[in-house]
Amino acid sequence: MKILFYSVRMKNIQIEETWKPLLSSELQSQYMQDLSKYLRTEIKKGKTIYPQGKEIFNAFWKTSFPNTKVVILGQDPYHGPKQAHGLSFSVRDSIKIPPSLQNVFKELSTDLNISAPNTGNLETWARQGVLLLNSCLTVEKGKPGSHRGKGWESFTDFVLKTISINKKNVVFILWGNYAREKTKLINKSDHLIIESAHPSPFSAHYGFFGSKPFSKTNIYLIKNGLDPISW
Numbered sequence: 001m002k003i004l005f006y007s008v009r010m011k012n013i014q015i016e017e018t019w020k021p022l023l024s025s026e027l028q029s030q031y032m033q034d035l036s037k038y039l040r041t042e043i044k045k046g047k048t049i050y051p052q053g054k055e056i057f058n059a060f061w062k063t064s065f066p067n068t069k070v071v072i073l074g075q076d077p078y079h080g081p082k083q084a085h086g087l088s089f090s091v092r093d094s095i096k097i098p099p100s101l102q103n104v105f106k107e108l109s110t111d112l113n114i115s116a117p118n119t120g121n122l123e124t125w126a127r128q129g130v131l132l133l134n135s136c137l138t139v140e141k142g143k144p145g146s147h148r149g150k151g152w153e154s155f156t157d158f159v160l161k162t163i164s165i166n167k168k169n170v171v172f173i174l175w176g177n178y179a180r181e182k183t184k185l186i187n188k189s190d191h192l193i194i195e196s197a198h199p200s201p202f203s204a205h206y207g208f209f210g211s212k213p214f215s216k217t218n219i220y221l222i223k224n225g226l227d228p229i230s231w
Contacts, residue, residue: 004100010109010123010176012196013118014054014057014172015057015060015061016060016061016062016063016064016065017064017144017190018064018065019060019064019065020164022065022093022166023060023158023159023162023193026089026155026158027040028154029199031063031151031154031155032151032155034151035150035151035152035155038150038151041137042140044123046220047134047140047141048083048136048140048141049078049139049140050077050083050138050139050140050141051080051084051085051138055057055084055085055086056086056137057086057137058085058139058159058222059086059087059104059132059133060065060084060133061133062087062115062123062126063126063127063129063130063131063132063164065166065167066081067128067162067170067231068103068131068167068170069129069130069170069171069217069221069226069229070129070131070170070171070172070173070221070229071130071131071133071160071170071172071173071181072106072125072130072131072132072133072161072172072173072216073091073133073134073135073160073172073174073175073182074087074089074132074133074134074135074175074179075134075135075136075145075178076136076137076138076139076144076145076147076148077133077134077136077137077139078091078098078139079139079140079141079143079144079146080141080143080156081095081141082095082143083095083098083163085109086134086141087122087123087126087132088127088128088134089101089122090120090121090122090123090126090132091121092120092121092189093120093121095120096120097119097120099200100118100198100199100200100204101120101199103199103200103201103204103208103209104199104211105117107199107204107208107211107212107213107214108214108231109211110209111212111214111215112214112215112231113212114160114231124230125229125231128227128229128230129229130229131163133154133156133159134156135152135156135178135179135182136148136150136152136156137149137152137155137156138152157182157185158184160185161185162173162189163186164186164187164190164191165178166206167190167191168190168191168213168224169190169191169192169220169221169224169226170190170191170192171192171193171217171220171221172186172190172191172192172193172194173213173217174192174193174194174195174201175195175196175197175199176197176198176203176206177198177200178198179195180195181193191215192217192220194211194213194216194217196208196213197210197211198214214231216231217229218231221226
């Protein structure tokens, strides 16, 4: 079954079935309808919006609600051609790995003493229960942050609160000041919050490198009887 969100190209957007009872009313809310109208209007003006319509809710298609045990929160999608595909920090297999993700892989390699992945596609993480969620799910080509304040933050804040209330022992990985502001939405007694500087080249040396988020995540999951992530 599908949830319909008449967005960028009036396509039917898929989310995995288990999210439906949790998100359907929010997706049908007035502010989401206003957001949908805004996106359609932008397209009619000839603007290019990323990711493509059918991939806007990809995070909720690749990771089911019951399987969600880690959340990595980004800001908004990549704004370059063919990069964004609905998963935070992730790019398609054939796309050059962006600088922030290169730094994520450097920390991963150091933290777990493993080789860095040779692709920036993080779907293998998503399938294991890592919800790769951006605060804003769309962006205009070449204009980072262009869809902030249009309604997406209200929706993704609702998602974070929904996970916090309805699940236990989820690891929330918050990189950078923007993501760290979301700690107020998460019940710290029920979940683990891992905070650090953002992996951007401008800030990675100010607390991201050496923060060991991947080993900390797996230690917590194992401690609580959950399978670790094969990063």
